[in-house]
Amino acid sequence: MWFLCVFYHRLLDFRKPEVEALAELFGEDESIQWRLPEHHHNDTPFHFVHLSSEEIAQNIAKRSILVKGMYELWGEGTCYEELKDSIQSFPDSRKLPFLTSDSTFRISVETFRKALTFDEQKERIHSLTYIPFEGKVNLKNPDHNFFLMEMDESEESNGLPPIVQRRIFFGREVGFADRKLLPTFQLKSRTYLGPTAMDAEMAFLMANQAKASSGKLVYDPFVGTGSILVSAARFGAMTMGADIDIRVVRDGRGPDCNVWSNFKQYGLPAPVALLRMDNNVPPWRSGLKEIFDAIICDPPYGVRAGGRKSGGRKILRGTVDPYTVPEDKRTGHIPSTGAYSLVECVHDLLHLAARMLVMKGRLVFFFPVLRDESGSEVKFPEHPCFKLVAVSEQILSSRYSRVLLTMVKVEPYSEEIEEAARLMHLEFRENHLKWLEEGNIHSSVFKPSTDSSQIQTESKTFKDPKPKYRGKYV
Secondary structure (H helix, E strand, O other): OEEEEEEOOOOHHHHHHHHHHHHHHOOOOOOOEEEOOOOOOOOOOEEEEEOOOHHHHHHHHHHOOOEEEEEEEEEEEOOHHHHHHHHHHOOHHHHHHHOOOOOEEEEEEEEOOOOOOHHHHHHHHHOOOOOOOOOEEOOOOOOEEEEEEEEOOEOOEOOEOOEOOOEEEEEEEEEEOOOOHHHHHOHHHOOOOOOOOOOHHHHHHHHHHOOOOOOOEEEEOOOOOOHHHHHHHHOOOEEEEEEOOHHHHHHOOOOOOOHHHHHHHOOOOOOOEEEEOOOOOOOOOOOOOOOEEEEEEOOOOOOOOOOEEEOOHHHHHOOOOOOOOOHHHOOOOOOOEEEOOHHHHHHHHHHHHHHHEEEEEEEEEEEEEEOOOOOOOOOOOOOOOEEEEEEEEEEOOOOEEEEEEEEEEOOOOOHHHHHHHHHHHHHHHHHOOHHHHHOOOHHHHHOOOOOHHHHHHHHHHOOOOOOOOHHHHO
């Protein structure tokens, strides 16, 4: 069945991967198909999607963060005469069950890149009298919602290409978004926050791409204040986290302001465990494998916080040997740490996921990318156990962005796989940019121009090779 999927005009690269992950979660057996309306650009909020049942479409719309609604399309056209012909040609067997006298209905008018007055909306609704509605109008709680969606020809706006032809859609609402979710979980009302707390909208998107759901165990090796795990728990998953900073996972800012209190605030089940753990030297037993259904994280890459691993600078340099903390000094002891490069961090993350994820489990994590004006192709980390299924870019500034990588485990972990992964890691490290090996992109992002005399000229002449769609920035 084909449905009209209407997106919010935000985070454009994240829209289709989220729907595809949710379709798989709710039982869609095959890869879903997409189709654009005639004369529409790929970044339009209107897309046709083929799903096997109305129930799946309803479930996707209800849980999705970026889907505004799913609709059974009754008709479309470039003008209201074409729309009328299209609606009248739609099979009566699919229309009449929703037009009966014992049901109530409501018709809403929505527009994209244009505005209509209240009188104009009423005029358009009255033009639909050829549809044999027999029920009563109920604006508050109708049995059936119908939507008239209109967009006109327009010039380029917010980086989007111009609309070359007017398009009008009319359809029955199958499913709609939960608009109360994000306001409830917004960060400004969160009990315990840190400088790297993940935005609620992005955390829910990550949980959706990881297919977090009831009965699944989700792990975050860089848990921080727990924002990602809160989103996974909201969808019913059991959660577990770790962080190298014991002050974050154990103390927080007091007994009523810590990671645990964030879960308590929303009435969510507490994590199975929060561990003080180094991702570089994980404490898992050698025989322990395949216990997590998903790993979701935002590794430290040096803009707001740099990566750390166990061992002070002297230990890491080899000037002193590792030592054991005396028994009488262990209470309140905070282990020393040293710099942890992003290349090493991502390699350890992939190694952890290869061992600890179940087959078809998902690894979802952010990876930083410098926005090179040459337009060269970005090479992402690889691992023999994983297949990359989604790449979603969030532009953060004119100089850099972060890309959400979604990987699915397709091969079981073995010693041969581990050796192949090590060789892939060496090749990736040698061929990648120097700032990535250093593990701190702060200097690359914020450093001034090398030739100060040309700053003013360059600011006028430089043209960003990637179109600056507003939806990609927010």
